[in-house]
Amino acid sequence: MTELSTHLQGQLVAVNPAYDALFDQFAAEEVRGNPGERQKWAVNQLMLAAKASRNLGLTEHATFSGALAWPYLYPWPQRPAGLVETAFDELAKRWLPILNAFDAAGVNLCYEIHPGEDLHDGVTFEMFLERVKNHSRCHMLYDPSHYVLQVLDYLDNIDIYHERIKMFHVKDAELNPTGRQGVYGGYQSWVDRAGRFRSLGDGQVDFDGIFSKFAQYDFEGWAVLEWECCLKHPEDGAREGAEFIQSQIIRVTERSFDDFAGAETDDEANKALLGLT
């Protein structure tokens, strides 16, 4: 097993009332229709996941942050002063005990950075990280498909956050804006949106670039296929995905490519080359 996931339960740690009805189906039947009890149930699920991960010998765990501020993503109407800050203060307050439980279990908690969550880009991750006091167990699950669809520089993201990226979903996507729609997608279905998820190799993600960055930064985790495609059959997506990832994995070199022409270290010779003798 690579990791356990609590995406659905993590989502329920923080739900804006606008989404109460739609997210209710993620919860156990006995707490549906009762947001307060549902939240307690979700927190307990995360606590169980920390213990389960420890019992399974796992070192990373995947989840969603949930969201209080997401309905106010676009600043129209004008956002009241302090609204976002209050949302992130509360989000951090809810997650801090969970992060501490994961610390006690020796497991990193990795938030999938994802639209619909308050942690949906680098800036919002930083706003949260600051409020949980740079918690040593607060990390990112990197999925480039969610960055392509919001036109975020997903290679630069690895340069900035590689020390906090502990998990990787290998998922492809494409954004084909037209004169009729762009990032927002015009309320269209997945097939008809300008931005949509695709099977590996069928989208626009530069996986050569991503796998090179992860090799460069000594990423120790797993390359995990997440299949979501609006066109291709899932079993074809899985079969092709295994081959695709295998072909992308860079078996890192054990020596420098120019060692063949290397010379022994000689401090005296170096000083002579520099005119220091």
Next chain:
Amino acid sequence: MKTIKGPAIFLAQFAGDEAPFNSLDNITKWAAGLGFKGVQIPSWDARLFDLAKAAESKSYCDDVAATLDKHGLQGD
């Protein structure tokens, strides 16, 4: 330098009521047959995993790892 591990697959979008997607044993056999070396498991899907049991029972976790191991997938 480190070599990234994989390929692995997140099972959330594949779990279902029909074989081979209806049990941990069946779905891990299927995944291993495609060349995957690891699986990421959705903890909410009772067809594959019992989160509460895993939190309290090391022997259940050992059974899960043994199931994966049987199919050549990394157990932990």
